[in-house]
Amino acid sequence: MEFTLSGNSLKIFARSVASIARIGTEVVFESSSSQLSIHTLNSSRSAYQSIKYKPDFFDVYTIVSGAQVKCSVLLKDMCAVLRTAVSNIDHLDMRLDDPDASKVQWTLFCFSGMKKTYWITCNTEPDSQHLSLDRSKLPSSFVVRPRDLYRLLANFQSNLHEITVIATAPLLVPPDAADQIGGKAVELRSYIDPTQEIDSSLYTQLWIDPAEEFVQYTHAGNPVDVTFSVKELKAFLSFCEACEVDIHFYFDKAGEPILMVPKFGLDDGSGSNFDATLVLATMLISQLNSQYPSETPPATNSTPASQQVEDGNAAENHPSGHTRIWSDLS
Incomplete structure (x- = not known):
């Protein structure tokens, strides 16, 4: 898999990574001939964000015919790659030569003539979870x-x-x-x-x-x-x-x-x-009849509901201060 980004598409991609980094700690890349998608799930499994790009979003988008590439990288590493101001970058190249490779290569070509290359460790068998919501x-x-x-x-x-x-x-x-x-x-x-x-x-x-x-x-x-x-x-x-x-x-x-x-x-x-x-995720308990909270509120079941994530296995409840997890979303 290989793609090249420049101009407005590079700005949107950088903003995508910045947005996803405020939700999860790891981002999953899934590429096919029709699109590249990136998605993340937060640690409490209560927030899921996905961004999809069509091939014409990129200057160059290459993938082996019929192949589907899947890998994940840490978002802190992605943010480190994009620490250089986008206004200083002419174009960005991403290359994963082998679907089973342990590292993905990111190269920044700056207007100043400087070339920055990063090798980021990737997981080729990520815990990829797809959310289905009509x-x-x-x-x-x-x-x-x-x-x-x-x-x-x-x-x-x-x-x-x-x-x-x-x-x-x-x-x-x-x-x-x-x-x-x-x-x-x-x-x-x-x-x-x-x-x-x-x-x-x-x-x-x-x-x-x-x-x-x-x-x-x-x-x-x-x-x-x-x-x-x-x-x-x-x-x-x-x-x-x-x-x-x-x-x-x-x-x-x-x-x-x-x-x-x-x-x-x-x-x-x-x-x-x-x-x-x-x-x-949204809270299980409706707030329609709630009033201004008193100084000594009664104990209430404040466990919110969460989205349901489709992963092929029965998901366990992950305790959190704000959410409870269901097993699958239909």
């Missing part, structure tokens, strides 16, 4: 511009770990709340673990009119909510902002995964030479 089965969705989402998140504490999104049909806002929230159909709410001390925590509720803040909003029926991690959200938000694309959120209800993908204008993404997917 967005058509996630009935609620909205599209938001990165700069607008940044502005909304600025209302919350910077150290907030999880955030709750509550979606209602615009015509189903309770009459007794219409004066208070102005008929706005979406709420963003801080999630504060009720089992933890909250003396220094700021609890924020933000009501949103989708017509004003979102590019697109779809929801019908009863209100639903999803609570998920802010850290991975911000990583994907930075990636989409750098790529100058909007973010499309798909979700169902508490306990079901939330899916985020780039929104390429009016295009469905088929005309783009790359695509990305971020899937996050």
Whole structure:
């Protein structure tokens, strides 16, 4: 396998690695004649990100006919390769001469004439796990511009770990709340673990009119909510902002995964030479009926649900402060 990147494609690839590095510790490369995909899964198995590139994304993309190459490398090593500013790089070459090779070669050709070559240890038999999630089965969705989402998140504490999104049909806002929230159909709410001390925590509720803040909003029926991690959200938000694309959120209800993908204008993404997917676990317990946390909250089962990862084997539960793992996703 061999590929060469330059110009805008090199910038997007560097941003892809930076985004994935904020989620996992290892990235898996899978290449075929039709695409190259990179993906990672975090240690608690609650966040999965995948980015796929078509052959025309690259200046050169070569793979043995009919072969499928799979390997993984540590993300800290990838970040070390891309430590050189992209603006100083003319083009980047990646080469894996043998599918069973123990090292992959990365070469940077700088505008200054300097050539930097790195040999990174790789695992040719990675624990590759593919996530299967049908967005058509996630009935609620909205599209938001990165700069607008940044502005909304600025209302919350910077150290907030999880955030709750509550979606209602615009015509189903309770009459007794219409004066208070102005008929706005979406709420963003801080999630504060009720089992933890909250003396220094700021609890924020933000009501949103989708017509004003979102590019697109779809929801019908009863209100639903999803609570998920802010850290991975911000990583994907930075990636989409750098790529100058909007973010499309798909979700169902508490306990079901939330899916985020780039929104390429009016295009469905088929005309783009790359695509990305971020899937996050959501909390099992709905926050629809929760109120402002009291000073002495009762003990509550605060174990969130996670995505389900398809790996061909029954997955074990991985204890985490925020997530619980299911075995497979259908």
